[in-house]
Amino acid sequence: MTTAPAAKPPLIWLNILVFSITFLVAAIGVPWYAISIGFAGELTWILLATIAFAGISITAGYHRLWSHRTYDAHWSLRVLFALGGALAVQNSALHWSSDHREHHKHVDDNDRDPYSAKRGFWYSHIGWMLREYQAKRYHDYANVRDLEKDPIVRWQHKHYLKLVLLTTVGWPLLVGWLVGDIWGSILLVGVARLVINHHTTFFINSLAHIWGKQTYTDRNTARDNGVLALFTFGEGYHNYHHIFSGDYRNGIRWWQFDPSKWLIRSMSWLGLTKNLKRSNGYQIEKARLSMQLQRVTRGQQSLCEQQLAKLQQEYELLLARLKEYYQARKNWANQADLRDKIAAMQSTLKAHKKYFIALIESTLRAPEPAQG
Ligand SMILES: [Zn+2]
């Protein structure tokens, strides 16, 4: 049965004008100015620093501090994030967090996830902000009552427009006056910077739900993508983030590019952040191994029962070993004499993991066992 398509909700002209005018000015004005007049040299560095300040205020501040409460931050840091968030022009921290909590709670639900990736690239990237798709819950902050207790969040929400003007206009004017290139600064540090901050953040809602690996879960569209992490201050590890959203890290390996994590961690050494939350190591490894197992068992219809049973058996043994290892590590905090035992367990575990991966690979190469 088909039903007539519902009428589209009304357009939000303010957003349409802001996004399109800033984009056009950046795309046409910046190259024109560069060729015909030339930017003051210092502006490049100031542009990069401003992108980083506004961008990381969104990722480490709006996202990991306020939306997910993955750590606590000193008031001075929260004031900086509130200013940087206004500079990024992505609504107040309160509003942003409310939308984002809905996104996690109803991920991929086309009616309830504010930027559901299942509605396509355009919708999840920017389309969701161009029409009043969720007008009913626009001023409903029931899911962020905890954040309303933070005076800095309340202050930023109340004075959001003034703060946007102060930061997005005031800062480029000040920089332009200091380097002697007011129009260059307005174009580069003002407009082009805003467009870059906008679209790199928007990529987390669009591309990070389309392009990359499902390392830890395939229950939603979120993907891990190291390339995207480079442009999003570490938020490219979005598959990990959707399953372990209470973790202050997104890229959990030391080599993964996650400057938001580095900032939060290094600020803890100065006492400006505390209670940094990490997910349980066993649960992380378990999610990862379970996806690896699924990849073989789901894709290969030709696997015989014997092979499936062998994979399942090794998987369960490995999980039991992992559990034991993480339990021992936990106890290690109080009992230093466990050190040797854990080292031995770690090397056995490593060898077992290697064997398991090799088993997966050899199973994939020769799905059908020899007859007879
Ligand atoms: Zn997401």
Ligand SMILES: [Zn+2]
């Ligand atoms: Zn999130």
